[in-house]
Amino acid sequence: xxxxxxxxLLFIIIGTVAGAGLMTLGGVFSKLLGTDKPDPEKxxxxxxxxEAFEDAxxxxxxxxxxxxxxxxxxxxxxxxxxxxxxxxxEIGSFGxxxxxxxxAILVVGFAYEWMKGALEWE
Amino acid sequence: xxxxxxQLMDFLHYNxxxxxxxxxxxxxxxxxxxxxxxxxxxxxxxxxxxxMQIRIGPNRVGFFGLLQPFADVLKLLLKEIIAPSAASxxxxxxxxxxxxxxxxxxxxxxxxxxxVVLADVNVGLLYVMAITSLGxxxxxxxxxxxxxxxxxxxxxxxxxxxxxxELAMGxxxxxxxxxxxxxxxSEIVMQQGRGIAGGSVLSWxxxxxxxxxxxxxxxxxxxxxxxxxxxxxxxxEIVAGHMIEYSGMSFALFFLAEYMNMILISAMSSxxxxxxxxxxxxxxxPFLGAPSFIWWFLKVAFMLFxxxxxxxxxxxxxxxxxxxxxxxxFIPVTLVWIVLIGAWMQTSFSLWK
Numbered sequence: 001x002x003x004x005x006x007x008x009l010l011f012i013i014i015g016t017v018a019g020a021g022l023m024t025l026g027g028v029f030s031k032l033l034g035t036d037k038p039d040p041e042k043x044x045x046x047x048x049x050x051e052a053f054e055d056a057x058x059x060x061x062x063x064x065x066x067x068x069x070x071x072x073x074x075x076x077x078x079x080x081x082x083x084x085x086x087x088x089x090e091i092g093s094f095g096x097x098x099x100x101x102x103x104a105i106l107v108v109g110f111a112y113e114w115m116k117g118a119l120e121w122e
Numbered sequence: 123x124x125x126x127x128x129q130l131m132d133f134l135h136y137n138x139x140x141x142x143x144x145x146x147x148x149x150x151x152x153x154x155x156x157x158x159x160x161x162x163x164x165x166x167x168x169x170x171x172x173x174m175q176i177r178i179g180p181n182r183v184g185f186f187g188l189l190q191p192f193a194d195v196l197k198l199l200l201k202e203i204i205a206p207s208a209a210s211x212x213x214x215x216x217x218x219x220x221x222x223x224x225x226x227x228x229x230x231x232x233x234x235x236x237x238v239v240l241a242d243v244n245v246g247l248l249y250v251m252a253i254t255s256l257g258x259x260x261x262x263x264x265x266x267x268x269x270x271x272x273x274x275x276x277x278x279x280x281x282x283x284x285x286x287x288e289l290a291m292g293x294x295x296x297x298x299x300x301x302x303x304x305x306x307x308s309e310i311v312m313q314q315g316r317g318i319a320g321g322s323v324l325s326w327x328x329x330x331x332x333x334x335x336x337x338x339x340x341x342x343x344x345x346x347x348x349x350x351x352x353x354x355x356x357x358x359e360i361v362a363g364h365m366i367e368y369s370g371m372s373f374a375l376f377f378l379a380e381y382m383n384m385i386l387i388s389a390m391s392s393x394x395x396x397x398x399x400x401x402x403x404x405x406x407x408p409f410l411g412a413p414s415f416i417w418w419f420l421k422v423a424f425m426l427f428x429x430x431x432x433x434x435x436x437x438x439x440x441x442x443x444x445x446x447x448x449x450x451x452f453i454p455v456t457l458v459w460i461v462l463i464g465a466w467m468q469t470s471f472s473l474w475k
Contacts, residue, residue, distance in 0.1 A: 018222070023219065034200035040207070056270050068282070119449045
């Protein structure tokens, strides 16, 4: 059974090697045949004609954190639904209504974050 | 001669080294057409959008411009690879590989015809969901390692956008799992051929799951950062976002990954909702009704055309509109439809016994 999964591992490895290989190839070709003239201006971070004037690793909007946290909640929800969805035909209405209770609790939370404005990006 | 052939087959099927070599051959057989597909996807994109804007698109290199993709590849190969002085060099060059790897590896479980699949595993769909969500790491690392403000902003936007739409996508796929009761992608396709409409176009998943299909495809547009959801690279505001500091082949890897993901989303929607290799005609019609790889290919091409069509038609979404669509429209729609389908399956009118 497990040997079914071996080609997947192999594909992941080959994918990585292909990426690294293409990049190396590009590096070699551009060095040998193309132009390769780095200068300090060219290597500085791009900033629309200005010289970069502070570190780029600046503070950013807290809402990105919020989205990430909400994502974890809902993605777990999806993960909970997967096994239920797979056996729904066998477990019948009892299984269906059990999951409805669970979904109802989630919807309450979803409505709460909606009301609180966690989903607003003005 | 026949003996030699039999020996070779034994080597490829029972010897460990032989099995590895056989698997590598199969992987190459998947990868090479895929990369060629990406090359001609760029050509098709320029041609289709060209004609939609009453231009003719590339027509100089080769017959009808058919050699244009190869000219582009040669150009990208020869371009200087810039390593910005402020960047974290190692991460900067690892990021494109991390974006490309999931885009390629997701194809390991994609079935092309019954039995024609690299790894026919029982958790195929789960694997696709898992590996495609790894792509966002590459984007975040690219934006962080570039140490440029545009790249950083682009990466933050891309990460928030991709994870938001992944939820809608996950919920849409839950609906497919409910009706097919399997994670094996070949099994999901087979199940669509057993409907009341005799396995024709009306028995595929897209009809009963139409809202999920629409949500899945639009979420796919957003997931691959394609127009009209390309705020993460929006050339007129944050000049290509996380890819801004990349050049030459390191940029080409991002490009390759984006197009491979487009083809993957098209293939997934054709397999999940449009019946994969099944024929749109009832199975009772001879020849036309037979399942075939050609149908799979035509469906994928059809979905890919929608990507180009959407790009030529819609103006770019604003970021707040984009997040509103993902969280306030798609998630409620998919949740409601999952409950409806679930309730439908409890009644005696269920299509999926």
